[in-house]
Amino acid sequence: MAETSEGVPAIDRLAIVGLGLIGSSIARAARRYGLARTIVAVDRDEAVRARVRDLGIADVVTGDPAEGAAGTDLAILCVPVGAIGAAAAEMAPYLKPGAIVSDVGSVKGAVVAAVRPHLPDGVALVPGHPIAGTEFSGPDAGFATLFQGRWCILTPPESTDPAAIETVRALWAGMGADVETMSAEHHDHVLAITSHLPHLIAYNIVGTAADLESATQSEVIKFSASGFRDFTRIAASDPTMWRDIFLNNRDAVLEMLGRFNEDLSALAKAVRWGDGDALHAMFTRTRAIRRSIVAQGQETAAPDFGRPRPPEE
Protein backbone atom coordinates (compact mmCIF):
# COMPACT_ATOMS: atom_id res chain seq x y z
CA MET A 1 0.00 0.00 0.00
CA ALA A 2 3.02 2.25 0.30
CA GLU A 3 3.26 2.72 -3.47
CA THR A 4 0.65 3.15 -6.16
CA SER A 5 0.34 0.40 -8.71
CA GLU A 6 2.75 2.27 -10.98
CA GLY A 7 5.54 2.16 -8.36
CA VAL A 8 5.26 5.88 -7.74
CA PRO A 9 5.60 6.88 -4.06
CA ALA A 10 2.18 7.14 -2.39
CA ILE A 11 3.14 10.46 -0.79
CA ASP A 12 4.24 13.24 -3.09
CA ARG A 13 5.55 15.67 -0.51
CA LEU A 14 6.36 14.57 3.05
CA ALA A 15 7.28 17.22 5.62
CA ILE A 16 9.07 16.13 8.77
CA VAL A 17 9.08 18.75 11.49
CA GLY A 18 11.87 18.24 14.04
CA LEU A 19 14.84 16.16 12.93
CA GLY A 20 15.74 14.37 16.15
CA LEU A 21 16.09 10.63 16.64
CA ILE A 22 12.58 9.84 15.36
CA GLY A 23 12.25 12.55 12.70
CA SER A 24 15.61 11.77 11.15
CA SER A 25 14.82 8.05 11.21
CA ILE A 26 11.57 8.71 9.32
CA ALA A 27 13.50 10.78 6.76
CA ARG A 28 16.01 7.97 6.26
CA ALA A 29 13.35 5.25 6.10
CA ALA A 30 11.01 7.17 3.78
CA ARG A 31 13.83 7.61 1.32
CA ARG A 32 15.23 4.09 1.58
CA TYR A 33 11.86 2.45 1.06
CA GLY A 34 10.67 4.94 -1.59
CA LEU A 35 7.69 6.14 0.41
CA ALA A 36 7.73 9.83 -0.58
CA ARG A 37 8.78 11.67 -3.73
CA THR A 38 10.06 14.76 -1.90
CA ILE A 39 11.21 14.78 1.73
CA VAL A 40 11.12 18.17 3.42
CA ALA A 41 13.00 18.62 6.70
CA VAL A 42 11.69 21.46 8.85
CA ASP A 43 13.67 22.45 11.94
CA ARG A 44 13.96 25.73 13.83
CA ASP A 45 17.47 24.88 15.03
CA GLU A 46 20.08 26.08 12.57
CA ALA A 47 22.67 23.57 13.85
CA VAL A 48 20.23 20.71 13.25
CA ARG A 49 19.47 21.96 9.74
CA ALA A 50 23.19 22.13 8.94
CA ARG A 51 23.63 18.59 10.21
CA VAL A 52 20.65 17.34 8.18
CA ARG A 53 22.15 18.93 5.07
CA ASP A 54 25.50 17.26 5.77
CA LEU A 55 23.81 13.92 6.31
CA GLY A 56 21.88 14.40 3.06
CA ILE A 57 18.74 12.76 4.43
CA ALA A 58 16.20 15.26 3.03
CA ASP A 59 15.51 16.88 -0.35
CA VAL A 60 14.55 20.25 1.11
CA VAL A 61 15.81 21.66 4.42
CA THR A 62 14.13 24.71 5.87
CA GLY A 63 13.54 26.60 9.09
CA ASP A 64 10.44 28.30 7.73
CA PRO A 65 7.11 26.67 8.67
CA ALA A 66 5.40 28.28 5.66
CA GLU A 67 7.90 26.71 3.25
CA GLY A 68 7.60 23.43 5.11
CA ALA A 69 3.82 23.46 4.84
CA ALA A 70 3.51 24.59 1.22
CA GLY A 71 2.27 21.82 -1.04
CA THR A 72 2.75 19.19 1.69
CA ASP A 73 0.61 16.08 1.57
CA LEU A 74 1.60 14.78 4.99
CA ALA A 75 3.32 16.73 7.77
CA ILE A 76 4.65 14.69 10.68
CA LEU A 77 5.41 16.69 13.80
CA CYS A 78 8.39 15.08 15.52
CA VAL A 79 8.98 17.69 18.22
CA PRO A 80 8.57 17.15 21.99
CA VAL A 81 4.93 16.76 23.08
CA GLY A 82 4.87 20.23 24.65
CA ALA A 83 5.87 21.88 21.35
CA ILE A 84 3.50 20.03 19.02
CA GLY A 85 0.61 22.48 19.39
CA ALA A 86 2.81 25.47 18.53
CA ALA A 87 4.39 23.64 15.59
CA ALA A 88 0.92 22.84 14.23
CA ALA A 89 -0.24 26.43 14.70
CA GLU A 90 2.73 27.78 12.73
CA MET A 91 2.19 25.50 9.76
CA ALA A 92 -1.61 25.33 9.69
CA PRO A 93 -2.30 28.53 7.67
CA TYR A 94 -0.12 27.26 4.84
CA LEU A 95 -1.44 23.73 4.56
CA LYS A 96 -3.40 22.86 1.44
CA PRO A 97 -6.88 21.29 1.57
CA GLY A 98 -6.51 17.51 1.74
CA ALA A 99 -3.24 17.71 3.66
CA ILE A 100 -2.75 15.41 6.63
CA VAL A 101 -1.10 16.32 9.93
CA SER A 102 0.41 13.57 12.07
CA ASP A 103 2.89 13.40 14.94
CA VAL A 104 4.99 10.90 16.90
CA GLY A 105 4.31 12.09 20.44
CA SER A 106 4.25 9.65 23.35
CA VAL A 107 1.02 11.21 24.64
CA LYS A 108 -2.02 11.39 22.39
CA GLY A 109 -4.99 12.99 24.20
CA ALA A 110 -3.11 16.21 24.91
CA VAL A 111 -1.74 16.31 21.36
CA VAL A 112 -5.20 16.05 19.81
CA ALA A 113 -6.40 18.82 22.11
CA ALA A 114 -3.41 21.04 21.27
CA VAL A 115 -3.36 20.51 17.51
CA ARG A 116 -6.98 20.16 16.42
CA PRO A 117 -8.13 23.75 17.04
CA HIS A 118 -5.43 25.10 14.72
CA LEU A 119 -6.22 22.95 11.69
CA PRO A 120 -8.30 24.48 8.89
CA ASP A 121 -11.25 22.61 7.42
CA GLY A 122 -10.14 19.96 4.97
CA VAL A 123 -6.93 19.13 6.83
CA ALA A 124 -7.03 15.73 8.56
CA LEU A 125 -5.41 14.87 11.89
CA VAL A 126 -4.01 11.34 12.31
CA PRO A 127 -1.91 11.26 15.50
CA GLY A 128 0.68 8.50 15.73
CA HIS A 129 3.13 7.02 18.21
CA PRO A 130 5.91 4.65 17.14
CA ILE A 131 7.01 2.41 20.04
CA ALA A 132 10.65 2.63 19.07
CA GLY A 133 13.69 4.53 20.10
CA THR A 134 16.99 4.50 21.88
CA GLU A 135 18.26 6.72 24.68
CA PHE A 136 20.09 8.87 22.14
CA SER A 137 18.87 12.11 20.61
CA GLY A 138 19.49 14.29 17.57
CA PRO A 139 19.71 13.84 13.79
CA ASP A 140 22.81 11.65 13.98
CA ALA A 141 21.09 9.16 16.28
CA GLY A 142 18.45 8.13 13.73
CA PHE A 143 18.61 5.13 11.41
CA ALA A 144 16.37 3.82 8.64
CA THR A 145 15.51 0.51 10.31
CA LEU A 146 14.48 1.91 13.68
CA PHE A 147 10.83 1.02 13.12
CA GLN A 148 11.30 -2.50 11.72
CA GLY A 149 9.16 -4.96 13.67
CA ARG A 150 8.10 -2.26 16.13
CA TRP A 151 4.56 -1.14 16.88
CA CYS A 152 3.14 2.15 15.73
CA ILE A 153 -0.14 3.20 17.35
CA LEU A 154 -2.48 5.59 15.49
CA THR A 155 -5.21 7.45 17.37
CA PRO A 156 -7.34 9.23 14.76
CA PRO A 157 -10.39 11.08 16.13
CA GLU A 158 -13.66 9.32 15.25
CA SER A 159 -14.66 11.54 12.35
CA THR A 160 -11.33 11.25 10.51
CA ASP A 161 -11.35 10.56 6.76
CA PRO A 162 -10.47 6.85 6.32
CA ALA A 163 -8.26 7.69 3.33
CA ALA A 164 -6.08 9.92 5.52
CA ILE A 165 -5.74 7.16 8.11
CA GLU A 166 -4.77 4.74 5.35
CA THR A 167 -2.06 7.08 4.02
CA VAL A 168 -0.42 7.31 7.46
CA ARG A 169 -0.87 3.58 8.11
CA ALA A 170 0.77 2.72 4.78
CA LEU A 171 3.73 5.00 5.52
CA TRP A 172 4.43 3.25 8.83
CA ALA A 173 3.88 -0.18 7.34
CA GLY A 174 6.28 0.80 4.57
CA MET A 175 8.90 1.61 7.19
CA GLY A 176 8.45 -1.88 8.65
CA ALA A 177 6.19 -1.11 11.61
CA ASP A 178 3.13 -3.06 12.76
CA VAL A 179 0.30 -0.57 12.94
CA GLU A 180 -2.51 -0.61 15.52
CA THR A 181 -5.38 1.86 15.92
CA MET A 182 -7.05 2.83 19.20
CA SER A 183 -8.53 5.85 20.96
CA ALA A 184 -6.19 8.53 22.29
CA GLU A 185 -7.55 7.97 25.81
CA HIS A 186 -6.86 4.25 25.73
CA HIS A 187 -3.38 4.83 24.32
CA ASP A 188 -2.54 7.16 27.17
CA HIS A 189 -3.79 4.67 29.75
CA VAL A 190 -1.75 1.77 28.33
CA LEU A 191 1.40 3.81 27.81
CA ALA A 192 1.18 5.18 31.33
CA ILE A 193 1.98 1.72 32.66
CA THR A 194 4.20 0.37 29.87
CA SER A 195 6.33 3.46 29.42
CA HIS A 196 5.63 6.56 31.48
CA LEU A 197 5.59 4.99 34.95
CA PRO A 198 8.73 2.87 34.25
CA HIS A 199 10.53 6.04 33.18
CA LEU A 200 9.34 7.96 36.24
CA ILE A 201 10.56 5.19 38.52
CA ALA A 202 13.88 4.84 36.73
CA TYR A 203 14.49 8.59 36.95
CA ASN A 204 13.54 8.42 40.61
CA ILE A 205 15.87 5.62 41.69
CA VAL A 206 18.80 7.09 39.80
CA GLY A 207 18.07 10.36 41.59
CA THR A 208 17.95 8.58 44.94
CA ALA A 209 21.35 7.07 44.25
CA ALA A 210 22.73 10.46 43.22
CA ASP A 211 21.83 11.82 46.65
CA LEU A 212 23.83 9.24 48.58
CA GLU A 213 27.07 10.18 50.29
CA SER A 214 29.67 10.65 47.57
CA ALA A 215 31.71 7.57 48.59
CA THR A 216 28.68 5.35 48.20
CA GLN A 217 27.69 7.06 44.97
CA SER A 218 30.98 6.17 43.30
CA GLU A 219 30.42 2.57 44.37
CA VAL A 220 26.91 2.67 42.93
CA ILE A 221 28.51 3.42 39.57
CA LYS A 222 31.19 0.77 40.07
CA PHE A 223 28.78 -2.01 41.01
CA SER A 224 25.93 -0.92 38.77
CA ALA A 225 25.90 -4.20 36.83
CA SER A 226 23.93 -5.78 39.66
CA GLY A 227 20.63 -4.27 38.49
CA PHE A 228 20.93 -0.50 38.79
CA ARG A 229 22.51 -0.16 35.34
CA ASP A 230 19.30 -1.12 33.55
CA PHE A 231 17.54 1.79 35.22
CA THR A 232 20.22 4.28 34.24
CA ARG A 233 19.70 3.53 30.57
CA ILE A 234 16.03 4.43 30.84
CA ALA A 235 16.87 7.46 32.97
CA ALA A 236 19.28 8.74 30.30
CA SER A 237 16.39 9.54 27.92
CA ASP A 238 15.81 13.08 26.68
CA PRO A 239 14.77 15.32 29.63
CA THR A 240 12.62 17.74 27.62
CA MET A 241 10.70 14.95 25.92
CA TRP A 242 9.98 13.30 29.25
CA ARG A 243 9.09 16.48 31.08
CA ASP A 244 6.45 17.10 28.41
CA ILE A 245 5.14 13.55 28.63
CA PHE A 246 4.53 13.80 32.36
CA LEU A 247 2.99 17.26 32.08
CA ASN A 248 0.65 16.02 29.35
CA ASN A 249 -0.38 12.60 30.66
CA ARG A 250 -0.67 13.57 34.27
CA ASP A 251 -3.90 11.84 35.25
CA ALA A 252 -3.07 8.42 33.81
CA VAL A 253 0.47 8.54 35.22
CA LEU A 254 -0.75 9.49 38.69
CA GLU A 255 -3.36 6.73 38.59
CA MET A 256 -0.74 4.11 37.71
CA LEU A 257 1.62 5.55 40.29
CA GLY A 258 -1.10 5.18 42.92
CA ARG A 259 -1.49 1.50 42.08
CA PHE A 260 2.29 1.05 42.09
CA ASN A 261 2.57 2.67 45.52
CA GLU A 262 -0.14 0.45 47.00
CA ASP A 263 1.69 -2.63 45.76
CA LEU A 264 5.04 -1.32 46.97
CA SER A 265 3.64 -0.74 50.46
CA ALA A 266 2.46 -4.35 50.59
CA LEU A 267 5.84 -5.58 49.37
CA ALA A 268 7.70 -3.41 51.89
CA LYS A 269 5.51 -4.81 54.63
CA ALA A 270 6.37 -8.36 53.57
CA VAL A 271 10.07 -7.47 53.71
CA ARG A 272 9.73 -5.79 57.12
CA TRP A 273 7.83 -8.74 58.64
CA GLY A 274 9.97 -11.37 56.96
CA ASP A 275 7.04 -12.89 55.06
CA GLY A 276 9.04 -15.15 52.75
CA ASP A 277 6.01 -16.92 51.31
CA ALA A 278 4.44 -13.67 50.15
CA LEU A 279 7.72 -12.52 48.59
CA HIS A 280 8.26 -15.81 46.80
CA ALA A 281 4.70 -15.82 45.44
CA MET A 282 5.10 -12.27 44.15
CA PHE A 283 8.47 -12.98 42.54
CA THR A 284 7.17 -16.13 40.88
CA ARG A 285 4.17 -14.63 39.15
CA THR A 286 6.19 -11.86 37.52
CA ARG A 287 8.12 -14.51 35.56
CA ALA A 288 5.02 -15.36 33.53
CA ILE A 289 4.81 -11.84 32.13
CA ARG A 290 8.43 -12.02 31.05
CA ARG A 291 7.76 -15.26 29.21
CA SER A 292 4.81 -13.70 27.37
CA ILE A 293 6.95 -10.80 26.23
CA VAL A 294 9.67 -13.08 24.91
CA ALA A 295 7.04 -15.29 23.24
CA GLN A 296 5.55 -12.29 21.46
CA GLY A 297 8.91 -11.37 19.96
CA GLN A 298 9.21 -8.04 21.76
CA GLU A 299 12.44 -9.30 23.32
CA THR A 300 15.00 -12.04 22.87
CA ALA A 301 15.54 -14.77 25.45
CA ALA A 302 19.29 -14.19 25.31
CA PRO A 303 20.82 -13.67 28.74
CA ASP A 304 21.75 -10.13 29.63
CA PHE A 305 19.73 -8.68 26.72
CA GLY A 306 22.22 -9.95 24.20
CA ARG A 307 24.78 -7.62 25.69
CA PRO A 308 28.16 -8.57 24.24
CA ARG A 309 29.78 -11.32 26.19
CA PRO A 310 33.13 -13.04 25.65
CA PRO A 311 33.08 -15.94 23.17
CA GLU A 312 32.12 -19.38 24.49
CA GLU A 313 33.79 -22.68 23.77
Place this chain on the structure above:
Amino acid sequence: MAETSEGVPAIDRLAIVGLGLIGSSIARAARRYGLARTIVAVDRDEAVRARVRDLGIADVVTGDPAEGAAGTDLAILCVPVGAIGAAAAEMAPYLKPGAIVSDVGSVKGAVVAAVRPHLPDGVALVPGHPIAGTEFSGPDAGFATLFQGRWCILTPPESTDPAAIETVRALWAGMGADVETMSAEHHDHVLAITSHLPHLIAYNIVGTAADLESATQSEVIKFSASGFRDFTRIAASDPTMWRDIFLNNRDAVLEMLGRFNEDLSALAKAVRWGDGDALHAMFTRTRAIRRSIVAQGQETAAPDFGRPRPPEE
Protein backbone atom coordinates in the same frame (compact mmCIF):
# COMPACT_ATOMS: atom_id res chain seq x y z
CA MET B 1 48.81 -15.66 41.55
CA ALA B 2 46.36 -18.35 40.48
CA GLU B 3 49.14 -20.87 39.90
CA THR B 4 52.29 -21.66 41.81
CA SER B 5 55.60 -20.96 40.12
CA GLU B 6 55.68 -24.55 38.85
CA GLY B 7 52.41 -24.07 36.95
CA VAL B 8 50.55 -26.36 39.34
CA PRO B 9 47.04 -25.16 40.21
CA ALA B 10 47.08 -23.09 43.42
CA ILE B 11 44.07 -24.99 44.76
CA ASP B 12 44.38 -28.72 45.04
CA ARG B 13 40.78 -29.61 45.78
CA LEU B 14 37.96 -27.12 45.11
CA ALA B 15 34.45 -27.99 46.27
CA ILE B 16 31.53 -26.13 44.72
CA VAL B 17 28.29 -26.53 46.65
CA GLY B 18 25.21 -25.82 44.54
CA LEU B 19 25.60 -26.09 40.77
CA GLY B 20 23.31 -23.32 39.56
CA LEU B 21 24.22 -20.47 37.25
CA ILE B 22 27.07 -19.22 39.45
CA GLY B 23 28.33 -22.56 40.80
CA SER B 24 28.43 -24.18 37.38
CA SER B 25 30.17 -21.12 35.94
CA ILE B 26 32.87 -21.38 38.63
CA ALA B 27 33.32 -25.07 37.81
CA ARG B 28 33.72 -24.29 34.12
CA ALA B 29 36.06 -21.34 34.71
CA ALA B 30 38.23 -23.13 37.30
CA ARG B 31 38.83 -25.93 34.84
CA ARG B 32 39.36 -23.76 31.79
CA TYR B 33 41.88 -21.53 33.50
CA GLY B 34 43.59 -24.36 35.42
CA LEU B 35 42.80 -22.96 38.86
CA ALA B 36 42.16 -26.22 40.73
CA ARG B 37 43.53 -29.72 40.38
CA THR B 38 40.29 -31.46 41.37
CA ILE B 39 36.84 -29.91 41.06
CA VAL B 40 34.19 -31.42 43.32
CA ALA B 41 30.52 -30.65 42.60
CA VAL B 42 28.24 -31.01 45.62
CA ASP B 43 24.50 -30.76 45.09
CA ARG B 44 21.57 -32.21 47.00
CA ASP B 45 19.39 -32.31 43.89
CA GLU B 46 19.79 -35.60 42.03
CA ALA B 47 18.60 -34.06 38.74
CA VAL B 48 21.24 -31.34 39.01
CA ARG B 49 23.94 -33.93 39.75
CA ALA B 50 22.90 -35.95 36.70
CA ARG B 51 23.04 -32.83 34.56
CA VAL B 52 26.48 -31.88 35.92
CA ARG B 53 27.74 -35.38 35.09
CA ASP B 54 26.35 -35.06 31.54
CA LEU B 55 27.95 -31.66 31.13
CA GLY B 56 31.25 -33.06 32.43
CA ILE B 57 32.14 -29.87 34.26
CA ALA B 58 33.41 -31.49 37.50
CA ASP B 59 35.84 -34.29 38.40
CA VAL B 60 33.76 -35.56 41.31
CA VAL B 61 29.97 -35.23 41.63
CA THR B 62 28.34 -36.01 44.97
CA GLY B 63 25.26 -35.34 47.04
CA ASP B 64 27.07 -36.12 50.28
CA PRO B 65 28.39 -33.11 52.22
CA ALA B 66 30.97 -35.29 54.00
CA GLU B 67 32.42 -36.47 50.70
CA GLY B 68 32.31 -32.90 49.41
CA ALA B 69 34.18 -31.61 52.45
CA ALA B 70 36.81 -34.34 52.74
CA GLY B 71 40.27 -33.07 51.79
CA THR B 72 38.85 -29.84 50.40
CA ASP B 73 41.09 -26.78 50.36
CA LEU B 74 38.37 -24.33 49.39
CA ALA B 75 34.62 -24.88 49.56
CA ILE B 76 32.46 -22.27 47.83
CA LEU B 77 28.82 -22.30 48.86
CA CYS B 78 26.74 -21.33 45.82
CA VAL B 79 23.27 -21.96 47.25
CA PRO B 80 20.61 -19.29 47.92
CA VAL B 81 21.46 -16.98 50.83
CA GLY B 82 18.87 -18.61 53.08
CA ALA B 83 20.47 -22.05 52.65
CA ILE B 84 24.12 -21.06 53.12
CA GLY B 85 24.12 -21.51 56.92
CA ALA B 86 22.71 -25.04 56.66
CA ALA B 87 25.12 -25.97 53.88
CA ALA B 88 28.04 -24.79 56.00
CA ALA B 89 26.77 -26.70 59.04
CA GLU B 90 26.57 -29.93 57.06
CA MET B 91 30.10 -29.73 55.74
CA ALA B 92 31.88 -28.15 58.69
CA PRO B 93 32.57 -31.33 60.72
CA TYR B 94 34.41 -32.86 57.78
CA LEU B 95 36.60 -29.90 56.82
CA LYS B 96 40.33 -30.25 57.39
CA PRO B 97 42.35 -27.66 59.34
CA GLY B 98 43.50 -24.94 56.96
CA ALA B 99 40.45 -25.30 54.75
CA ILE B 100 38.70 -22.15 53.53
CA VAL B 101 34.95 -21.63 53.26
CA SER B 102 33.61 -19.03 50.87
CA ASP B 103 30.26 -18.28 49.24
CA VAL B 104 28.73 -16.19 46.45
CA GLY B 105 25.68 -14.82 48.26
CA SER B 106 24.30 -11.38 47.42
CA VAL B 107 24.04 -10.53 51.14
CA LYS B 108 27.12 -10.73 53.31
CA GLY B 109 26.34 -9.71 56.91
CA ALA B 110 23.69 -12.40 57.34
CA VAL B 111 25.94 -14.99 55.69
CA VAL B 112 28.81 -14.32 58.08
CA ALA B 113 26.39 -14.58 61.00
CA ALA B 114 24.91 -17.85 59.69
CA VAL B 115 28.15 -19.57 58.71
CA ARG B 116 30.75 -18.51 61.27
CA PRO B 117 29.36 -20.34 64.34
CA HIS B 118 29.55 -23.67 62.50
CA LEU B 119 33.19 -23.49 61.44
CA PRO B 120 35.78 -25.36 63.51
CA ASP B 121 38.99 -23.64 64.58
CA GLY B 122 41.53 -23.51 61.80
CA VAL B 123 38.92 -23.13 59.04
CA ALA B 124 38.87 -19.65 57.50
CA LEU B 125 35.79 -17.79 56.25
CA VAL B 126 36.21 -15.53 53.22
CA PRO B 127 32.73 -14.52 52.00
CA GLY B 128 32.49 -13.40 48.38
CA HIS B 129 29.97 -11.88 45.98
CA PRO B 130 30.56 -11.84 42.23
CA ILE B 131 28.58 -9.02 40.56
CA ALA B 132 27.72 -11.13 37.57
CA GLY B 133 24.80 -13.14 36.36
CA THR B 134 21.95 -13.43 33.94
CA GLU B 135 18.26 -13.96 34.63
CA PHE B 136 18.66 -17.69 33.94
CA SER B 137 19.19 -20.45 36.51
CA GLY B 138 20.55 -23.97 36.73
CA PRO B 139 23.71 -25.83 35.66
CA ASP B 140 23.02 -25.34 31.94
CA ALA B 141 22.88 -21.56 32.32
CA GLY B 142 26.51 -21.21 33.44
CA PHE B 143 29.50 -20.37 31.26
CA ALA B 144 33.23 -20.07 31.87
CA THR B 145 33.53 -16.40 30.97
CA LEU B 146 30.69 -15.14 33.17
CA PHE B 147 33.10 -13.36 35.54
CA GLN B 148 35.39 -11.75 32.95
CA GLY B 149 35.70 -8.04 33.62
CA ARG B 150 33.10 -8.22 36.40
CA TRP B 151 33.60 -7.23 40.02
CA CYS B 152 33.87 -9.72 42.85
CA ILE B 153 33.59 -8.31 46.36
CA LEU B 154 35.20 -10.17 49.28
CA THR B 155 34.13 -9.40 52.85
CA PRO B 156 36.50 -11.31 55.15
CA PRO B 157 36.00 -10.71 58.90
CA GLU B 158 38.83 -8.65 60.39
CA SER B 159 40.74 -11.51 61.97
CA THR B 160 40.91 -13.61 58.80
CA ASP B 161 44.24 -15.19 57.80
CA PRO B 162 45.63 -13.07 54.91
CA ALA B 163 46.79 -16.21 53.11
CA ALA B 164 43.19 -17.47 52.97
CA ILE B 165 42.01 -14.15 51.57
CA GLU B 166 44.76 -14.30 48.96
CA THR B 167 43.75 -17.81 47.86
CA VAL B 168 40.16 -16.69 47.24
CA ARG B 169 41.28 -13.43 45.62
CA ALA B 170 43.58 -15.30 43.25
CA LEU B 171 40.81 -17.71 42.26
CA TRP B 172 38.50 -14.86 41.26
CA ALA B 173 41.29 -12.98 39.52
CA GLY B 174 42.11 -16.19 37.66
CA MET B 175 38.52 -16.33 36.45
CA GLY B 176 38.87 -12.79 35.08
CA ALA B 177 37.16 -10.82 37.84
CA ASP B 178 38.33 -7.56 39.41
CA VAL B 179 38.42 -8.19 43.15
CA GLU B 180 37.58 -5.62 45.83
CA THR B 181 37.55 -6.08 49.61
CA MET B 182 35.22 -4.28 52.04
CA SER B 183 33.28 -4.92 55.24
CA ALA B 184 30.14 -7.04 55.07
CA GLU B 185 28.10 -4.16 56.44
CA HIS B 186 29.31 -1.73 53.78
CA HIS B 187 28.71 -4.32 51.06
CA ASP B 188 25.11 -4.77 52.16
CA HIS B 189 24.54 -1.02 52.19
CA VAL B 190 25.92 -0.49 48.67
CA LEU B 191 24.19 -3.51 47.19
CA ALA B 192 20.88 -2.45 48.72
CA ILE B 193 20.80 0.52 46.33
CA THR B 194 22.63 -0.95 43.31
CA SER B 195 20.85 -4.28 43.27
CA HIS B 196 18.28 -5.10 45.91
CA LEU B 197 16.09 -2.01 45.61
CA PRO B 198 16.13 -2.10 41.78
CA HIS B 199 14.96 -5.70 41.93
CA LEU B 200 12.25 -4.91 44.47
CA ILE B 201 10.96 -2.09 42.30
CA ALA B 202 11.10 -4.14 39.12
CA TYR B 203 9.20 -6.98 40.77
CA ASN B 204 6.70 -4.45 42.04
CA ILE B 205 5.91 -2.70 38.75
CA VAL B 206 5.58 -5.97 36.89
CA GLY B 207 3.18 -7.08 39.63
CA THR B 208 1.20 -3.84 39.28
CA ALA B 209 0.87 -4.46 35.55
CA ALA B 210 -0.21 -8.05 36.18
CA ASP B 211 -3.14 -6.77 38.25
CA LEU B 212 -4.57 -4.57 35.50
CA GLU B 213 -7.75 -5.55 33.68
CA SER B 214 -6.86 -8.43 31.38
CA ALA B 215 -7.39 -6.39 28.17
CA THR B 216 -4.85 -3.83 29.31
CA GLN B 217 -2.49 -6.52 30.54
CA SER B 218 -2.23 -8.07 27.08
CA GLU B 219 -1.42 -4.63 25.69
CA VAL B 220 1.23 -4.16 28.35
CA ILE B 221 2.96 -7.21 26.91
CA LYS B 222 2.43 -6.04 23.35
CA PHE B 223 3.80 -2.55 23.89
CA SER B 224 6.44 -3.49 26.45
CA ALA B 225 9.31 -2.17 24.31
CA SER B 226 8.49 1.33 25.50
CA GLY B 227 10.28 0.85 28.82
CA PHE B 228 8.43 -1.84 30.76
CA ARG B 229 10.40 -4.65 29.09
CA ASP B 230 13.64 -3.71 30.84
CA PHE B 231 11.92 -4.20 34.19
CA THR B 232 10.57 -7.61 33.26
CA ARG B 233 14.06 -8.94 32.66
CA ILE B 234 15.10 -7.99 36.17
CA ALA B 235 11.82 -9.33 37.56
CA ALA B 236 12.43 -12.71 35.89
CA SER B 237 15.30 -13.50 38.27
CA ASP B 238 15.18 -16.55 40.53
CA PRO B 239 12.37 -16.11 43.14
CA THR B 240 14.01 -18.18 45.90
CA MET B 241 17.30 -16.34 45.60
CA TRP B 242 15.57 -12.99 45.81
CA ARG B 243 13.23 -13.94 48.64
CA ASP B 244 16.33 -14.84 50.66
CA ILE B 245 18.10 -11.62 49.78
CA PHE B 246 15.24 -9.48 51.04
CA LEU B 247 14.80 -11.54 54.18
CA ASN B 248 18.53 -11.25 54.92
CA ASN B 249 19.24 -7.63 54.04
CA ARG B 250 16.03 -6.18 55.42
CA ASP B 251 17.33 -3.10 57.22
CA ALA B 252 19.48 -1.76 54.40
CA VAL B 253 16.73 -2.44 51.83
CA LEU B 254 14.08 -0.70 53.93
CA GLU B 255 16.38 2.28 54.47
CA MET B 256 16.97 2.67 50.73
CA LEU B 257 13.28 2.14 50.05
CA GLY B 258 12.49 4.93 52.48
CA ARG B 259 14.76 7.32 50.58
CA PHE B 260 13.29 6.16 47.27
CA ASN B 261 9.74 6.80 48.54
CA GLU B 262 10.59 10.30 49.72
CA ASP B 263 12.01 11.15 46.31
CA LEU B 264 9.05 9.56 44.54
CA SER B 265 6.61 11.63 46.57
CA ALA B 266 8.44 14.79 45.51
CA LEU B 267 8.43 13.69 41.88
CA ALA B 268 4.73 12.80 42.01
CA LYS B 269 4.00 16.21 43.45
CA ALA B 270 5.90 17.88 40.58
CA VAL B 271 3.81 15.86 38.11
CA ARG B 272 0.55 16.70 39.89
CA TRP B 273 1.30 20.43 40.03
CA GLY B 274 2.76 20.58 36.55
CA ASP B 275 6.18 21.77 37.75
CA GLY B 276 8.05 21.32 34.48
CA ASP B 277 11.24 22.99 35.69
CA ALA B 278 11.58 20.58 38.60
CA LEU B 279 10.96 17.60 36.33
CA HIS B 280 13.47 18.79 33.74
CA ALA B 281 16.14 19.40 36.39
CA MET B 282 15.60 15.94 37.84
CA PHE B 283 15.72 14.24 34.45
CA THR B 284 18.88 16.11 33.45
CA ARG B 285 21.00 15.22 36.44
CA THR B 286 20.35 11.48 36.09
CA ARG B 287 22.13 11.57 32.71
CA ALA B 288 25.47 12.24 34.42
CA ILE B 289 25.31 8.96 36.34
CA ARG B 290 24.67 7.09 33.12
CA ARG B 291 27.72 8.67 31.52
CA SER B 292 29.89 7.65 34.49
CA ILE B 293 28.73 4.06 34.20
CA VAL B 294 29.50 3.92 30.49
CA ALA B 295 32.87 5.63 31.10
CA GLN B 296 33.80 3.00 33.69
CA GLY B 297 33.17 0.18 31.25
CA GLN B 298 30.28 -1.37 33.15
CA GLU B 299 28.08 -0.84 30.09
CA THR B 300 28.39 -0.10 26.41
CA ALA B 301 27.10 3.11 24.88
CA ALA B 302 25.35 1.13 22.17
CA PRO B 303 21.71 2.07 21.77
CA ASP B 304 19.22 -0.39 23.18
CA PHE B 305 21.89 -2.31 25.15
CA GLY B 306 23.33 -3.78 21.96
CA ARG B 307 20.08 -5.61 21.44
CA PRO B 308 20.09 -7.03 17.92
CA ARG B 309 18.85 -4.55 15.39
CA PRO B 310 18.53 -4.90 11.64
CA PRO B 311 21.73 -4.20 9.68
CA GLU B 312 22.47 -0.61 8.75
CA GLU B 313 23.75 0.74 5.46
